[in-house]
Amino acid sequence: MEKRTVNPWKWQEERSYSQAVEVKNVSGTLYCSGQAAIDPDGTSSDRDMKSQLEQAIANLEEVINRADYQCSGIVRLNIYTTSTQELWPHFPILQEWITKHQIEQAVTMLEVTGLFETLKVELEATVVK
Secondary structure: OEEEEEOOOOHHHHHOOEOEEEEEOOOOEEEOOOEOOEOOOOOEOOOOHHHHHHHHHHHHHHHHHHOOOOHHHEEEEEEEEOOHHHHHHHHHHHHHHHHHOOOOOEEEEEEOOOOOOOOOEEEEEEEEO
16 A cells, blocks of 8 residues: 655644545555444443543554554544534544554544534544555
């Protein structure tokens, strides 16, 4: 797989994303449903935003690994949250995870009026290999 990022500016680098990602010679594409802070038994978390973000990241990583893909292959990440204001102080957690896995992805973050049950943040990814 060949991956090329397109960044006409520098400011997005501080926010850990790329303006566009081009991929060529892909041998597979994985479209992940939104992953949130849901326990293996199906119980939705009612914990704080930080805890929910950490669990959503762990759940996304679990899905990617189980599918025999790697987090470094994430090319698109959509972030849905019930409060960008509540999420923003914990954004470095996501940035550290992105750096750890050397992910170069396009990102969209949306504040929504609600997520399933008591959930506050959901991560949806497209992964290639």
